[in-house]
Amino acid sequence: MTRIKKQKIEINDNDSLQGMMQEVYNNACSQIQDAQKIINEVGAAAMPDDIDDITKIAKAKTEALKVKDSAIKIKLNVGQLQNEIIKHSGNIIEAVNSNPEVVEAQTFDEIRRMVKEKKERGE
Numbered sequence: 001m002t003r004i005k006k007q008k009i010e011i012n013d014n015d016s017l018q019g020m021m022q023e024v025y026n027n028a029c030s031q032i033q034d035a036q037k038i039i040n041e042v043g044a045a046a047m048p049d050d051i052d053d054i055t056k057i058a059k060a061k062t063e064a065l066k067v068k069d070s071a072i073k074i075k076l077n078v079g080q081l082q083n084e085i086i087k088h089s090g091n092i093i094e095a096v097n098s099n100p101e102v103v104e105a106q107t108f109d110e111i112r113r114m115v116k117e118k119k120e121r122g123e
Helices: 014-045 051-087 090-098 105-121
Strands: none
Touching: 014 051
16 A cells, blocks of 8 residues: 655645545545445354344444445545536636535435434324
């Protein structure tokens, strides 16, 4: 594994933004691979004897899937930001300020909460 290069983030600098986005994207890819490895190893290595063992295996897989889901969202956010920058001909400030639709993690949490509440009400 290569050593991560220390990033110097500067405002309104295309090279700085590109380096930071690349690092975020690479870290997200790494998280996805690690989570998938955990899911595969837990499934292959475990020999559950009772319900408690099965529950623990399911919990470990669920946690790994949450990490994987989060990393996928990060990749999508990087892609959305890149798309906005391209639409605005490389003007980073205009791209970030003009798009209120860039999805944040908080938005996904709110959607999950709404779905959970609707499910609890039986709708």
